[in-house]
Amino acid sequence: KKSDIGIIGLAVMGENLTLNLESKGWLVSVYNRTVAGVEEGVVDRFTSGRAKDKNIVGFNQLGEFVNSLQAPRKIMMMVRAGTPVDELIEQLIPLLSAGDILIDGGNSNYKDTERRVEQLEKKGFYFIGAGVSGGEEGALNGASIMPGGSVDAWRDVRPILQSIAAKAEDGAPCCEWIGGGGSGHFVKMIHNGIEYGDMQLISEAYFIMKALLESSNDEMADCFSHWNEGKLKSYLIEITSHILKYKDADGSYVIDKILDVAGQKGTGKWTVINALELGMPLNLIATAVFERTISAWKEIRIEAAQAFNREAPKKTYVTEQLLVEVENSLYASKLVSYAQGFSVLKQASEEFGWMLDLAAIARLWRGGCIIRSAFLNNIAKAFEEDPQLFSLLLAPYFKDEILNALPYWKKLVSVAVREELPVPAVSSALNYFYSLTASWLPANLIQAQRDYFGAHTFERIDLPRGVYVHTNWKGDGENTKSGSYNA
Numbered sequence: 001k002k003s004d005i006g007i008i009g010l011a012v013m014g015e016n017l018t019l020n021l022e023s024k025g026w027l028v029s030v031y032n033r034t035v036a037g038v039e040e041g042v043v044d045r046f047t048s049g050r051a052k053d054k055n056i057v058g059f060n061q062l063g064e065f066v067n068s069l070q071a072p073r074k075i076m077m078m079v080r081a082g083t084p085v086d087e088l089i090e091q092l093i094p095l096l097s098a099g100d101i102l103i104d105g106g107n108s109n110y111k112d113t114e115r116r117v118e119q120l121e122k123k124g125f126y127f128i129g130a131g132v133s134g135g136e137e138g139a140l141n142g143a144s145i146m147p148g149g150s151v152d153a154w155r156d157v158r159p160i161l162q163s164i165a166a167k168a169e170d171g172a173p174c175c176e177w178i179g180g181g182g183s184g185h186f187v188k189m190i191h192n193g194i195e196y197g198d199m200q201l202i203s204e205a206y207f208i209m210k211a212l213l214e215s216s217n218d219e220m221a222d223c224f225s226h227w228n229e230g231k232l233k234s235y236l237i238e239i240t241s242h243i244l245k246y247k248d249a250d251g252s253y254v255i256d257k258i259l260d261v262a263g264q265k266g267t268g269k270w271t272v273i274n275a276l277e278l279g280m281p282l283n284l285i286a287t288a289v290f291e292r293t294i295s296a297w298k299e300i301r302i303e304a305a306q307a308f309n310r311e312a313p314k315k316t317y318v319t320e321q322l323l324v325e326v327e328n329s330l331y332a333s334k335l336v337s338y339a340q341g342f343s344v345l346k347q348a349s350e351e352f353g354w355m356l357d358l359a360a361i362a363r364l365w366r367g368g369c370i371i372r373s374a375f376l377n378n379i380a381k382a383f384e385e386d387p388q389l390f391s392l393l394l395a396p397y398f399k400d401e402i403l404n405a406l407p408y409w410k411k412l413v414s415v416a417v418r419e420e421l422p423v424p425a426v427s428s429a430l431n432y433f434y435s436l437t438a439s440w441l442p443a444n445l446i447q448a449q450r451d452y453f454g455a456h457t458f459e460r461i462d463l464p465r466g467v468y469v470h471t472n473w474k475g476d477g478e479n480t481k482s483g484s485y486n487a
């Protein structure tokens, strides 16, 4: 009997997705390259270990693996993103038949996916770039899956991918068709950026609590659990509570032993680069990426702290009051971050012609993935009510939410500034909100400066929009304008 699907790449994601697929009744073929000196016998180790006595067939030869699959063949690659995917595609092409479907489930750059969709379609094959979120646990028990690319292959792949997706509270699978080209990987990239933002915001909340309150780790953990019953209900808040409580065998808290240097694999950076390329502000996620970098300057920070004689703030705050401020600031800032992220999606959709359904994207992030949270339901609702919404912050529901949180949010940022505590993401969110809702910004001065030194021209409030004029500021220049800077 031929297999329903093949998985290439038996690292943590590939193994767990395979077991998940098998548990849903699919017959799965698996293949992992065997490279002398890297690690040998990966396939055999899996088939005689976790996959033993299951409907999983292992192959050490790529050709035999491909031949074991039912037509049209569905092959999901779970290998390291970048050149390994291209190398694998090159090896697979001569082995495929017309109509076969390649799925890249790794964290590929969406531009690579765009290129690969075109490359494979030209040869008569299909290519789907599917972002998969949820880590090891999601891969095994239900992930959030964001497939995009060759839409004609979706009908064949849909039952398989939806069967291994997480289910939201209403039972809907967290896997829906995203759109053409690299849209699935683009949406996954934005998801990862939002994840960076959420993590930074939660860390700032922890930082404020630790710096300004006498709370123990257990008390902070209880506070996060309490927040997890309200509007902040989310996976990351939930695991934060577990993390804060977790103790080593010797009874000490693990969190207090972890070096304050954050790592990153680059998906946050990509998100910000792409937002910049689309001309969209993504302040909060950019701040989160930059803060990880600053955190990595540990030695410099220690020296600088001594040089500036930074003292720990005094713990004179009323716990209940401060916690309400932190909770509201966290919520409002998170809202700003999602508003920015969805605005980037909207812009990308328009620019690349993907016709993204923003409500559907919010819904498929409700389960399985790292940013799953209760308030994605409200985001979905806001986009259902107005699919053309410019910013989530302008949706009636969120407008009220922001107005309710604002007094606490302002208070917290001012406390942090006074106490010299960095809360870059929370304050960047507040400033974004202030800018977005300012009917007048000092950009007139920027325009004047641009015109002064570069004759870049400006629009006047007493002339129609689109009429650009130049002033001879110094009285000695010519009236020659620069024509190229008005965009």
Ligand code: NDP
Binding pocket: 008, 009, 010, 011, 012, 013, 014, 032, 033, 034, 035, 038, 039, 042, 078, 079, 080, 081, 083, 084, 085, 087, 088, 105, 106, 107, 108, 132, 133, 134, 135, 136
């Ligand atoms: P890794 O990203 O560590 O990738 C390891 C796998 O890639 C191994 O099977 C390895 O084979 C294979 N590989 C590496 N180079 C090549 C090559 N040149 N040709 C063929 N195969 C190659 O594994 P993960 O399971 O962590 O991730 C798989 C994909 O899923 C990645 O794109 C990752 O970004 C993405 N992802 C990971 C998540 C996670 O939580 N880990 C979550 C969501 C997505 P070998 O054993 O021979 O070295």
